[in-house]
Structures are given as structure tokens and as C-alpha cells.
Amino acid sequence: MKSLVSRLGFWVVVLAILSAVNCGQSKTDDAYVTLLYGDEFLLGVRVLGKSIRDTGSTKDMVALVSDGVSDYAEKLLRADGWIVQHISLLANPNSVRPKRFWGVYTKLKIFNMTNYRKVVYLDADTIVIKSIDDLFKCRKFCANLKHSERLNSGVMVVEPSESIFTDMMSKVTTLYSYTGGDQGFLNTYYSDFPNAHLFEPDLSNDAMKTRPVPEMERLSTLYNADVGLYMLANKWMVDEKELKVIHYTLGPLKPWDWWTAWLLKPVDVWQVIALIAFFIFCEFLCNFSLRIRVLSIGLHFLT
């Protein structure tokens, strides 16, 4: 009887420590940010958050959520350590655009997060597999160049600025967007981006100070490695050990659909993180649909 009580006591202490860690939303100067329009990408964001914490980062993680996100989803995100901020959607000014692009201009709001010195934006369909805290050394604006000439807005480093945000808002209806979305807009806004120099995180402080501050810098592919890159040759076109961020860009094939593991080998990386995350968190025990999902992922690993 006594041992039962002390065992209970032990777990109460553990839970108290865990919840103190979760609730202590200590504010940092820098933050990781993602955007959630509805619950269908919830699992993506949760695994992304887990993957960031797995790299040892203690930076704030902010989830910007719009009205389509349920209270339940918000609760889970908070429990995972995300700071949840509500935002209203920025209407897409383009009349010719894919239907699902209705609110994508909302992403521009990260330029308005002036409470932070710097933010690293990550799409909900990315995961971090190696520390990317060095990205906060980017000066004003960093992103990847894809297909040799297009800026990809899936991973971006932004120095929030009211003047840049206001300027962008004033141009939203006039600047051309080749995608009909935020990415096309940003390509026109940062039209000189293909000529940007490569971001060098290991530059010494002295070298950093003597150089003029670049308006934009280009990130190595390692910070935004497309599974498309993998599919081409059935192996990563970059050194697998150096990979930092994997981006699951293949349209409807998202890693949270457990069956995609048969199609895409790099999905395994995502699923292992998900599996570990949900065995640790209590939702595994209390949420039926998650339990089914986790079980099916587990079965996949057994077969």
C-alpha cells in the first residue's frame, strides 16, 4: 500500500515537472513559426514541433492559426509547447489561382511579427532533422532557390519589419504572382533573389561586421530538401548525413497519411518521429483516431 502511494507520488511529481516545462512559455528573441489553416495539417505541425525540440532548440515555437482550426487542435498544440496566436486570413487578390490558395497570402504576416528579432518560418509539411538554430544568423531575408530561379517559401528566415510588411501590403494587389499565391508574390517582391549570395552560417563575427548587410541571402538545399529531389534518383541528391530540413512537397502525398511510407522512403524519417512523439504523449491513450493511426504506423514497421 505504501509503495503504491509513493509510486503515485512519483508520477505526480513527474507530471508536475512536465507541465511546468510545457507552461513555462519563456519568451525568446527568436522564434520558429508555422501556419495552420485547418485541422488537416495538425499532425504535420505537431511532428514538426517535436522534430525541432529533438534537435535541442529552446527557441519559441509559434503556431499562427486561423479560424478553421478547432479548439481541440489548439489545446494539443499548446500541450506540445507551441505558442498559439490567432490571425485573420489575408484574402488572396488573384482571381486566377488554385482554389486551395484562398488564404495563402496570410503567410506574409510573418513579416509583421515585430515582437521577435528574427523568425524562421517552416511549412507544416517540413521536419527538422538536424539543428537549424544557425539560421537565426541570417540578416534580413533568407530562403531557398528551387529550379535555379524560383524562391521557395516553404522555409524562410525573416527579420520582421513594420515598414517591409506595410510595403508588401501596399503591393499585394499590384505585384504579379506566377503561382497565384504568396510564393509567386515573394518572387516578384524579391525579384533579385536568384542573384543573392549563399548564406554562410559559419562566417566569423568580424567578417560579418565588415560586410554590408545583405538584403537577401540564399540558403543551401540542405535547409529545404525536397522529397522531389529524392524521387528523381531514388536517393538524396545531397549528402544524406548533412540534411537539415526535409520538405514533403509532393501534392497530396503527405507523410501523415501512413500509407505513403510504402511509396516514399524518406517518409520513414517523419513517421519515426511521429511514432515516438505519440507514444510519449497521452493522446495515444485518449484519442481514438490517433491510436488507430499510430497502430497502423506501428504495423507498417512490423511488416
Ligand SMILES: *[C@@H]1O[C@H](CO)[C@@H](O)[C@H](O)[C@H]1NC(C)=O
Ligand atoms: C501587424 O502588427 C501590428 C502590431 O502587432 C498589428 O496591430 C496589426 O494588426 C498587424 N497587421 C496585420 C495586417 O495583421
